Amino acid sequence: MDAIRQVLIVEDLPDVADWLHLQVTQLLAPQAIDLAVSREEGQEKITGKDYDLALIDLGLPDGSGMDLVRPFKEKNRHSLCVVTTIFDDAEHLFGSLRAGADGYLLKDDVESEFSQQLSGILAGRPPLSSSIARKLLEQFHPIFGEKEVTLTRREKDILTLIAKGLSVKHTAEKLGISHYTAASYMKDIYAKLQVNSRAEATLKAIHIGLVNPT
Amino acid sequence: MDAIRQVLIVEDLPDVADWLHLQVTQLLAPQAIDLAVSREEGQEKITGKDYDLALIDLGLPDGSGMDLVRPFKEKNRHSLCVVTTIFDDAEHLFGSLRAGADGYLLKDDVESEFSQQLSGILAGRPPLSSSIARKLLEQFHPIFGEKEVTLTRREKDILTLIAKGLSVKHTAEKLGISHYTAASYMKDIYAKLQVNSRAEATLKAIHIGLVNPT
DNA sequence: AATCCAACCCCCTTTTTCGGGGGGTTGATC
DNA sequence: GATCAACCCCCCGAAAAAGGGGGTTGGATT
Numbered sequence: 001m002d003a004i005r006q007v008l009i010v011e012d013l014p015d016v017a018d019w020l021h022l023q024v025t026q027l028l029a030p031q032a033i034d035l036a037v038s039r040e041e042g043q044e045k046i047t048g049k050d051y052d053l054a055l056i057d058l059g060l061p062d063g064s065g066m067d068l069v070r071p072f073k074e075k076n077r078h079s080l081c082v083v084t085t086i087f088d089d090a091e092h093l094f095g096s097l098r099a100g101a102d103g104y105l106l107k108d109d110v111e112s113e114f115s116q117q118l119s120g121i122l123a124g125r126p127p128l129s130s131s132i133a134r135k136l137l138e139q140f141h142p143i144f145g146e147k148e149v150t151l152t153r154r155e156k157d158i159l160t161l162i163a164k165g166l167s168v169k170h171t172a173e174k175l176g177i178s179h180y181t182a183a184s185y186m187k188d189i190y191a192k193l194q195v196n197s198r199a200e201a202t203l204k205a206i207h208i209g210l211v212n213p214t
Numbered sequence: 215m216d217a218i219r220q221v222l223i224v225e226d227l228p229d230v231a232d233w234l235h236l237q238v239t240q241l242l243a244p245q246a247i248d249l250a251v252s253r254e255e256g257q258e259k260i261t262g263k264d265y266d267l268a269l270i271d272l273g274l275p276d277g278s279g280m281d282l283v284r285p286f287k288e289k290n291r292h293s294l295c296v297v298t299t300i301f302d303d304a305e306h307l308f309g310s311l312r313a314g315a316d317g318y319l320l321k322d323d324v325e326s327e328f329s330q331q332l333s334g335i336l337a338g339r340p341p342l343s344s345s346i347a348r349k350l351l352e353q354f355h356p357i358f359g360e361k362e363v364t365l366t367r368r369e370k371d372i373l374t375l376i377a378k379g380l381s382v383k384h385t386a387e388k389l390g391i392s393h394y395t396a397a398s399y400m401k402d403i404y405a406k407l408q409v410n411s412r413a414e415a416t417l418k419a420i421h422i423g424l425v426n427p428t
Numbered sequence: 429a430a431t432c433c434a435a436c437c438c439c440c441t442t443t444t445t446c447g448g449g450g451g452g453t454t455g456a457t458c
Numbered sequence: 459g460a461t462c463a464a465c466c467c468c469c470c471g472a473a474a475a476a477g478g479g480g481g482t483t484g485g486a487t488t
Contacts, residue, residue, distance in 0.1 A: 074358060097354035098423045113337075123327075126347045130339040136350050137340055139426075140311035144288060152434055165414030167474070181436055187477065196476075198412040200379030206420065209312045212353075366464060381444070395466055401447065410446075 004028045008054040009035050010042040010068060012061050016107060020055055027119040039063040046072050051079055058085040058092055069099035082127050093135055103127035149192055156210060158185040163205035218242045222268040223249050224256040224282060226275050230321065234269055241333040253277040260286050265293055272299040272306055283313035296341050307349055317341035363406055370424055372399045377419035
């Protein structure tokens with residue numbers, strides 16, 4: 001990671017802003033720290049100047065800081081955009097990540113934890129609060145109650161292609177089998193996965209890890 | 215996090231096993247550490263005894279340690295299963311996570327990094343190497359090249375339900391509109407998303423964040 | 429030897445979807 | 459008061475999917 005020179009903090013509460021300012025100064029020693037106290041001011045600062053790091057609060061008086069993440073990353077692809085918030089729920093987290101956030105820190109972490117994560121930036125470590133990292137991992141974990149579905153090699157082949165959007169006919173052609181056969185496999189797959197639409201089958205395929213939604 | 219009492223290390227290379235043993239002893243001070251040098255021995259140990267923590271190598275002589283993750287977690291739901299490997303690729307990572315891994319450490323990290331992550335377990339922090347955490351985040355990041363697709367509120371409503379597996383008719387009923395209308399929206403959605411199957415539309419819906427593949 | 433399973437193939441009917449058309453109403457912005 | 463986006467409704471025909479049915483073969487297990 002390059003040195004952090006220009007930092008933007010978007011935070012409406014003065015006390016918290018001060019505290020963040022202090023943390024950043026102590027841990028990252030940047031050349032300058034700008035402060036924005038609203039979504040709109042944040043947008044202006046982002047447009048007007050390039051930053052190496054942004055700390056963005058989500059609960060702003062005139063909207064969500066989430067809306068700033070994408071513009072920031074679009075303008076400064078290789079800078080870091082870290083969400084600093086008290087929202088510990090999946091919606092805010094994954095919304096921010098989908099917008100392009102490079103880190104997610106909870107402001108009600110103990111200070112040592114927060115500091116450690118923030119300073120880890122210099123070593124190229126994405127800043128993530130413990131509970132956030134756990135949520136991230138959980139996203140991939142299997143549901144253990146579920147009886148494991150075992151598809152045969154061929155069934156997986158078919159489902160993989162179907163989930164990617166191919167028709168049964170094209171799938172059959174690609175695998176060099178009759179479309180009757182492919183359709184037959186689809187029946188088995190539907191039965192095994194307990195679904196009755198391509199959409200559901202696709203969800204399952206992703207869940208099993210046959211295709212990635214990228 | 216409770217104290218770590220019983221630890222299992224699955225690692226075929228004696229040198230590495232020794233090193234891991236040392237790390238665990240120093241950082242977590244457990245009551246006992248068991249060692250398995252193969253997939254099969256790992257399976258036996260898992261079956262025979264309960265552990266609070268498992269460190270599992272992936273590249274074992276008689277198979278992949280990945281196959282041990284799920285059995286371990288199934289037996290000991292609240293213990294931690296950490297993959298320790300040199301494989302820094304998405305396939306091994308996400309495969310392990312889908313199996314239920316609670317952490318993923320690269321053995322070729324610098325020792326201080328490895329130690330820090332390992333000891334973080336006591337504080338309830340999931341052990342993740344930097345590059346692994348980045349991969350995790352990247353999984354959710356948008357593709358910035360892509361022109362942002364803007365679906366209308368109604369289009370999102372329809373797509374959300376369709377992606378969950380509902381038919382057009384059911385979707386229409388649920389939203390209290392004619393099935394003609396719903397079908398009409400679907401056409402617009404297909405055009406906007408540049409897809410031509412439910413499967414693809416579902417992938418996009420996940421990508422956009424309308425539904426989660428859980 | 430019997431049985432199981434995966435993998436493969438074929439046929440049929442009904443329903444749904446896909447991709448074209450054609451309309452129309454609101455409500456905000458200009 | 460025109461224009462636009464969002465919303466809503468209708469119809470058609472070709473294609474595909476859903477969900478039944480019926481099989482053969484070869485390898486592994488028992």
